[in-house]
Amino acid sequence: MNQQKGSSPRFAAVVIGGSAGGINAVTTIVSALPSCFPLPVVVVLHQSPDQPPCWVDYLDHLARLPVTEAEDKMPLVAGTVYCAPPGYHLLLETDGALALSVDEKVNFSRPSLDLLFSSAADAFGAALIGVVLTGANNDGAAGLAEIAAAGGLTMVQSPCTAQWPTMPAAALQAVPEALVADLEDIALKLVELCIVKGA
Amino acid sequence: MPERDSLEIEELEIDLLLEAILRRYGYDFRDYARASLRRKVRQIAAEVGVSHVSELVPRLLHDAELFSNVVGNFATPVTEMFRDPPFFKFVRETVVPYLHTWPFVRIWMAGCATGEEVYSLAILLKEEGIYERCTLFATDFVDPVLRHAKEGIYPLRNMQTNSINYQRAGGRGTLSDYYHADYDSVIMDAGLRENVTFANHNLVTDGVFSEVHLILCRNVLIYFNNTLQNRVLDLFHASLLHGGFLALGSKESLQQSDIRDRFQVLEPTWKVYRIIE
Numbered sequence A: 001m002n003q004q005k006g007s008s009p010r011f012a013a014v015v016i017g018g019s020a021g022g023i024n025a026v027t028t029i030v031s032a033l034p035s036c037f038p039l040p041v042v043v044v045l046h047q048s049p050d051q052p053p054c055w056v057d058y059l060d061h062l063a064r065l066p067v068t069e070a071e072d073k074m075p076l077v078a079g080t081v082y083c084a085p086p087g088y089h090l091l092l093e094t095d096g097a098l099a100l101s102v103d104e105k106v107n108f109s110r111p112s113l114d115l116l117f118s119s120a121a122d123a124f125g126a127a128l129i130g131v132v133l134t135g136a137n138n139d140g141a142a143g144l145a146e147i148a149a150a151g152g153l154t155m156v157q158s159p160c161t162a163q164w165p166t167m168p169a170a171a172l173q174a175v176p177e178a179l180v181a182d183l184e185d186i187a188l189k190l191v192e193l194c195i196v197k198g199a
Numbered sequence B: 001m002p003e004r005d006s007l008e009i010e011e012l013e014i015d016l017l018l019e020a021i022l023r024r025y026g027y028d029f030r031d032y033a034r035a036s037l038r039r040k041v042r043q044i045a046a047e048v049g050v051s052h053v054s055e056l057v058p059r060l061l062h063d064a065e066l067f068s069n070v071v072g073n074f075a076t077p078v079t080e081m082f083r084d085p086p087f088f089k090f091v092r093e094t095v096v097p098y099l100h101t102w103p104f105v106r107i108w109m110a111g112c113a114t115g116e117e118v119y120s121l122a123i124l125l126k127e128e129g130i131y132e133r134c135t136l137f138a139t140d141f142v143d144p145v146l147r148h149a150k151e152g153i154y155p156l157r158n159m160q161t162n163s164i165n166y167q168r169a170g171g172r173g174t175l176s177d178y179y180h181a182d183y184d185s186v187i188m189d190a191g192l193r194e195n196v197t198f199a200n201h202n203l204v205t206d207g208v209f210s211e212v213h214l215i216l217c218r219n220v221l222i223y224f225n226n227t228l229q230n231r232v233l234d235l236f237h238a239s240l241l242h243g244g245f246l247a248l249g250s251k252e253s254l255q256q257s258d259i260r261d262r263f264q265v266l267e268p269t270w271k272v273y274r275i276i277e
């Protein structure tokens, strides 16, 4: 992806994943991002029975950034939020396009955080920011480790304040150097890292 | 940075591997979507116990059995009965009435995997009283997967999901009317495959299979890149008779394809198209 005006030269994309409680967590973060946020944000949430069917529309309504369901082969656009459709894995190609698949479930989940994170680390290397939120399983830990190994920046929601601590705790165990923060601070940190003041 | 270098080398190794597979076995995966394929290649390398993808090349060249495992792995025959129930409901309520206007109907299900989709459509056609007039061609490019489809034996534990799907798809009876349970598996009624021909057909390298009224090719094109998608869609266009129908997976579409103007959208969510005369 080409560098966008006003973004720091370091980062090109953000990937966020969560499971139980993840809808609220993602909503808090995404709706706190300003309309000038210069990076694409790709979101994977495990399906939950309480997931409202029009969740993407709801998030789009609340957020200042455009929010859309990810489509196969869709090119990433700066300042847009993409959500994995239920029942499909979401991956990133190295040319920065989104890709869907119905491969076997990973960690009992489709979509799986590990698949998105791992493919995103291949696509963006050190220019990637990965975030693991609340959840009751271990998905995302291995993927976050791949992001860290590729030199990307990793963040984990504080297990103490997460609605479900298992997933962030597993991610922290896999990536002890990840930044630990509450939801509001994660949003602030994203803005601080990605928006160059005065640009 | 070393990581980026090793990624580029790995990419080259995958290219070499795919070239070796093509020239040794005739299967062409070069235009498959890379991210998903790369992951599968890495899994195979880990299972075989080699640290570099290129080390798979000599193994695969000399070990046909390893190759059939690899194709099985690349193919992703993941499926279920009445997948996307509203799609089958749409076929039942809106497409079947058109099919009734033809004296005989030929249907091609490309990428049928282990056959769940074939039995689903066969059940639907029986319930709508048109099965006897239909010929179904069910194709895939992996022989063991096709054998499984032909046998029609599935784990009993899957039948709960399948039954729910069947009901939501507008089923007129109960799914258990169409199979016999035996210990922990079920056998689909042989009558369902009376008019079905299972055959090996590779969408990448083979030509028009037959001229048909309806093509189902669902959740196959997402595994292809744009170039290959366009090629396969051309093949479908050439295979359809006047007024024929094309059904893709719910996350696939003609939107970006070269042939989109030659089709009319019948159902935008479940991706059912009709060829324009």
Ligand SMILES: C[S@@+](CC[C@H](N)C(=O)[O-])C[C@H]1O[C@@H](n2cnc3c(N)ncnc32)[C@H](O)[C@@H]1O
Binding pocket: A102, B075, B076, B077, B078, B079, B080, B083, B110, B111, B112, B113, B114, B117, B139, B140, B141, B142, B145, B201, B202, B203, B204, B217, B218, B219, B220, B223, B249
């Ligand atoms: C994910 S399954 C889809 C099964 C079913 N149509 C469904 O939607 O549930 C994809 C299938 O496409 C088949 N396939 C992939 N590449 C193919 C090719 N080049 N030619 C024919 N079949 C192919 C695979 O073997 C696999 O069985």
